[in-house]
Amino acid sequence: MDYNYSEFLIETEVPEGEVIISRTDLEGIITHANDVFSKISGYSVDELIGKPHNILRHPDMPKSAFAHMWQSIQNGETWQGYVKNMRKDGGFYWVFAEISGVHKNGELVEYKSIRSPISRAKVLEMQKKYDAIKLAEKDTIRVVHYLSYNEYQKRALHIKG
Numbered sequence: 624m625d626y627n628y629s630e631f632l633i634e635t636e637v638p639e640g641e642v643i644i645s646r647t648d649l650e651g652i653i654t655h656a657n658d659v660f661s662k663i664s665g666y667s668v669d670e671l672i673g674k675p676h677n678i679l680r681h682p683d684m685p686k687s688a689f690a691h692m693w694q695s696i697q698n699g700e701t702w703q704g705y706v707k708n709m710r711k712d713g714g715f716y717w718v719f720a721e722i723s724g725v726h727k728n729g730e731l732v733e734y735k736s737i738r739s740p741i742s743r744a745k746v747l748e749m750q751k752k753y754d755a756i757k758l759a760e761k762d763t764i765r766v767v768h769y770l771s772y773n774e775y776q777k778r779a780l781h782i783k784g
């Protein structure tokens with residue numbers, strides 16, 4: 624993966640009262656993005672349109688969260704949940720997301736999503752919860768580690784950014 628590690632721990636907060644809006648086709652390809660989405664994610668609206676929505680996927684998110692989300696929206700339900708997303712520069716932002724289908728003449732034609740800011744307490748709670756789920760799912764685990772200067776230099780050769 625091609626992250627910019629220098630920004631990896633930097634959080635962008637969604638300002639109170641602002642909402643991130645997007646729409647996708649039935650495959651999850653972005654067809655509409657509002658300016659707040661662009662501002663918070665670091666991608667221009669043009670960069671977002673036509674891309675799969677997993678362009679924002681953060682490695683801290685458990686796979687099961689999205690499996691459940693897709694199941695719900697394909698069944699015609701609204702899915703609500705907390706999502707950690709990755710910015711273009713490798714930084715992150717947390718949102719409360721509501722994702723659901725859009726119907727025309729009774730037929731499912733696209734999906735829409737609206738996301739709003741969440742509290743500090745919720746961020747801490749959800750980070751712990753998702754870490755525990757990922758551990759239980761034997762998925763990739765985030766590790767914070769101190770290296771000697773020499774070891775760092777050896778490894779830095781493999782890290783971009």
Ligand SMILES: Cc1cc2nc3c(=O)[nH]c(=O)nc-3n(C[C@H](O)[C@H](O)[C@H](O)COP(=O)(O)O)c2cc1C
Pocket residue numbers: 645646647651675676677678679680681684689706708722723734735736
């Ligand atoms: C309307 C809509 C909005 C979505 N929003 C996000 C999002 O903000 N972040 C995210 O990681 N995935 C989002 N997804 C889910 C992605 O399509 C994808 O399933 C997820 O990122 C997991 O990636 P993967 O399927 O490659 O494992 C959204 C899907 C839809 C239909």
